Amino acid sequence: VKGPLDGIRVLDFGIVWAGPQATRLLGDQGADVIKVESARRMDLIRGPVAPLSGTAGCYPDQEAGERPWNRHGYFIERNRNKRSVCLDLTMPEGRELALRLAAKCDLVLDNFKAGTMDRLGLGARHIHAVNPGAVVVSMSAYGASGPWRSYSGYGATIDALSGAVAATGYPGDGQSQNLGINSSDPVAGQHAYGAVLAALVARKRDGKGRFIDLSQLESAVRLMGVGLLEEQAGLPTNHLGNGEQGYAYSAVLRCEGEEQWLAVSCRDEAEVAVLLDVVGVEGLDGMEAALTQRDRDFVAMALQERGVAAAPVYAAEEALEDEQLRDRDFYVELDHAEVGRRRYLGTPVRWQGRAREFEYRPAPLLGEHTDEVLREVLGLGDQELQELRERGVTADDPRAHV
Amino acid sequence: MSDYARDLRPLAGLRVMEISRGIAGASAGALLRSWGAEVVLVVPEEGHPLATQAPFSEAGVSLHDVYFNSKKERRTVAGAVDAALLADLGAGVDGAILEGDPPEVAALAAALKIPAVTITPFGLLGPRRHWKSSELVAQAYAGILFITGAPEREPLRIGVPLCEYAAGQAAAAALLSAVVAEAPQYRHAEVSVVEAALSIMEHSFATWEFQRRHWPRRGNHGTAAWGIYPCKDGYVGVISGLGESWQRFRRLIGGGMLDEKYAEISARGEHADDVHAFVLGWLAERTAEEAFRDAQDAGLPFSILADAGQVLGLDQLEARGYFEERALNGTVARIPGQAAQFFVEAGL
Numbered sequence: 001v002k003g004p005l006d007g008i009r010v011l012d013f014g015i016v017w018a019g020p021q022a023t024r025l026l027g028d029q030g031a032d033v034i035k036v037e038s039a040r041r042m043d044l045i046r047g048p049v050a051p052l053s054g055t056a057g058c059y060p061d062q063e064a065g066e067r068p069w070n071r072h073g074y075f076i077e078r079n080r081n082k083r084s085v086c087l088d089l090t091m092p093e094g095r096e097l098a099l100r101l102a103a104k105c106d107l108v109l110d111n112f113k114a115g116t117m118d119r120l121g122l123g124a125r126h127i128h129a130v131n132p133g134a135v136v137v138s139m140s141a142y143g144a145s146g147p148w149r150s151y152s153g154y155g156a157t158i159d160a161l162s163g164a165v166a167a168t169g170y171p172g173d174g175q176s177q178n179l180g181i182n183s184s185d186p187v188a189g190q191h192a193y194g195a196v197l198a199a200l201v202a203r204k205r206d207g208k209g210r211f212i213d214l215s216q217l218e219s220a221v222r223l224m225g226v227g228l229l230e231e232q233a234g235l236p237t238n239h240l241g242n243g244e245q246g247y248a249y250s251a252v253l254r255c256e257g258e259e260q261w262l263a264v265s266c267r268d269e270a271e272v273a274v275l276l277d278v279v280g281v282e283g284l285d286g287m288e289a290a291l292t293q294r295d296r297d298f299v300a301m302a303l304q305e306r307g308v309a310a311a312p313v314y315a316a317e318e319a320l321e322d323e324q325l326r327d328r329d330f331y332v333e334l335d336h337a338e339v340g341r342r343r344y345l346g347t348p349v350r351w352q353g354r355a356r357e358f359e360y361r362p363a364p365l366l367g368e369h370t371d372e373v374l375r376e377v378l379g380l381g382d383q384e385l386q387e388l389r390e391r392g393v394t395a396d397d398p399r400a401h402v
Numbered sequence: 403m404s405d406y407a408r409d410l411r412p413l414a415g416l417r418v419m420e421i422s423r424g425i426a427g428a429s430a431g432a433l434l435r436s437w438g439a440e441v442v443l444v445v446p447e448e449g450h451p452l453a454t455q456a457p458f459s460e461a462g463v464s465l466h467d468v469y470f471n472s473k474k475e476r477r478t479v480a481g482a483v484d485a486a487l488l489a490d491l492g493a494g495v496d497g498a499i500l501e502g503d504p505p506e507v508a509a510l511a512a513a514l515k516i517p518a519v520t521i522t523p524f525g526l527l528g529p530r531r532h533w534k535s536s537e538l539v540a541q542a543y544a545g546i547l548f549i550t551g552a553p554e555r556e557p558l559r560i561g562v563p564l565c566e567y568a569a570g571q572a573a574a575a576a577l578l579s580a581v582v583a584e585a586p587q588y589r590h591a592e593v594s595v596v597e598a599a600l601s602i603m604e605h606s607f608a609t610w611e612f613q614r615r616h617w618p619r620r621g622n623h624g625t626a627a628w629g630i631y632p633c634k635d636g637y638v639g640v641i642s643g644l645g646e647s648w649q650r651f652r653r654l655i656g657g658g659m660l661d662e663k664y665a666e667i668s669a670r671g672e673h674a675d676d677v678h679a680f681v682l683g684w685l686a687e688r689t690a691e692e693a694f695r696d697a698q699d700a701g702l703p704f705s706i707l708a709d710a711g712q713v714l715g716l717d718q719l720e721a722r723g724y725f726e727e728r729a730l731n732g733t734v735a736r737i738p739g740q741a742a743q744f745f746v747e748a749g750l
Contacts, residue, residue: 192742218741244538252558327529
């Protein structure tokens with residue numbers, strides 16, 4: 001048994017981040033995720049077929065290599081535990097094969113613009129006609145109805161529209177600040193992960209499939225619930241910077257060394273007193289200057305030992321070496337045929353203390369599992385597979401389409 | 403979707419007990435409730451911890467409590483929840499959300515024979531399992547804080563509870579996984595807020611791991627044609643997009659952008675100052691609304707930088723019936739509702 005979702009099969013049309021995040025989470029929990037792409041139209045996050053240089057994407061050691069589409073770090077981070085099938089969906093045979101696969105899956109997911117799957121003959125109606133028990137998820141930017149249903153969005157622009165960027169900024173300057181991560185993408189992916197499971201629970205109860213119309217904007221706005229209430233209550237919605245509501249004092253403070261910062265949150269005056277004591281100053285006025293002479297990690301540790309929430313402000317390379325996360329085996333090391341052995345972020349759910357339920361597989365090469373999946377799921381034979389390849393239905397070299 | 407009927411409660415019949423103390427646990431329960439589960443919120447006699455957290459309404463009600471805990475069935479208990487009380491609380495429920503410090507929630511989970519998910523700041527085990535946290539501290543530990551804010555200033559907290567909410571999402575999904583699996587080895591799940599936050603990270607980690615390059619804070623537009631730009635009456639989120647989208651972007655901006663020098667998307671890096679200037683020039687003649695509409699009509703995913711008031715006024719959210727209503731200060735306020743609309747084929 002590979003995890004709680006062992007036995008659940010997913011047909012994944014996800015691209016870039018939001019969709020692939022959802023299906024990565026499902027794959028981490030044991031679902032069999034079949035990622036559908038085509039040589040003509042790969043997942044965009046694989047990068048260009050022929051990048052001008054190795055700096056044009058997240059390639060290992062800035063070397064794009066002969067097959068850059070198999071070497072992009074963002075694609076590889078988001079697509080582990082998946083099998084890749086290449087089908088040319090511009091060809092009727094490609095679409096027919098996709099529908100036949102959908103007939104054998106528990107879940108079909110995309111994050112295209114609303115209506116795209118319908119135009120391909122792969123929308124909820126088409127899938128439910130051949131597989132009434134399927135859970136079909138469309139996670140478009142703004143949802144499948146309403147005046148913006150045909151509009152497109154990326155994580156960064158949905159962050160801006162959701163109110164999260166407007167809520168982020170340094171006090172006093174009136175300037176909102178972009179979020180360091182395009183959080184709307186993974187937040188929507190996580191939302192879809194939960195929604196899919198809700199539909200599977202419902203199917204278990206009543207035997208019915210579901211269509212889920214998930215709006216990435218709406219999942220992002222759920223983070224703004226308190227902010228929306230503040231606005232309606234007539235309360236000020238000024239930028240708090242690193243201040244936190246309900247805390248006596250919270251801040252990000254410079255420590256000794258370049259880009260060494262400490263985050264600290266004191267719930268009450270007693271905790272502020274602990275902070276002053278640890279830093280060795282009389283009042284908050286002298287603290288910032290004193291901290292520039294202190295070691296960040298030492299102060300964080302000293303505060304935590306006395307029950308005050310504090311932490312080093314980690315850069316990614318520091319978080320990768322953190323003792324708590326390493327002790328818990330959070331990061332995953334995977335061997336990939338094109339990029340070698342590297343570390344990846346772990347999964348957020350563990351069972352009985354185990355970081356993983358099975359040996360993870362790295363992200364697939366483009367079309368790596370086409371024949372394997374068509375043989376296993378649809379029962380195609382060697383001759384049929386050969387003919388599909390000759391007609392270009394399952395071609396997996398994108399250079400032919402540049 | 404004329405041949406489909408809306409299913410407002412896909413989790414109808416599922417009853418979940420929630421012992422929470424912060425946004426992570428409360429948002430997990432709220433998410434399940436939004437999908438139709440009945441959530442029994444266990445409240446200490448002194449009140450739920452979120453009920454004491456600012457901001458407050460005129461009547462002194464915590465807006466956190468209004469948003470995260472309304473429409474849950476409250477069960478007030480005296481004293482700490484021990485095994486006997488837990489057995490009583492757990493009778494008739496299908497799953498439990500247990501948020502708190504590691505030893506306490508581990509003991510509660512161990513006493514339960516139903517699906518349960520524990521939520522702790524740093525995990526049930528490990529040398530820092532006893533560490534205290536806050537949203538600020540979690541963003542710091544997960545590498546989010548370091549890359550948010552202006553390069554010349556201190557790292558900046560994202561102004562929404564991203565880490566705690568991500569943990570709540572993961573916990574809700576984990577609990578539902580246990581219900582689906584119905585297997586003893588998948589009965590008890592564990593979510594740490596910091597690990598949930600890390601699992602939504604990416605660029606800075608992949609860039610380090612693949613290229614040994616440090617990802618700095620980039621402010622509002624570290625790369626050209628990607629970020630927050632000023633326009634005539636406010637700010638706009640600009641994305642040139644990938645692939646063929648780059649050519650649409652060039653045609654939209656027009657003028658100098660049509661020069662062959664900018665034909666490849668790599669021009670964003672190689673001629674960043676030029677691209678930046680072209681975008682600023684185009685936006686200087688447009689309001690945020692005009693820029694948004696013009697770009698979307700050209701197939702480009704621009705957006706408005708909306709504040710809370712503007713979010714409440716978005717036509718799209720109104721048209722989809724997104725908001726739920728709650729009583730606030732003697733009137734009716736709107737809060738985010740279901741982000742995932744479920745439909746069932748009408749004939750089934």
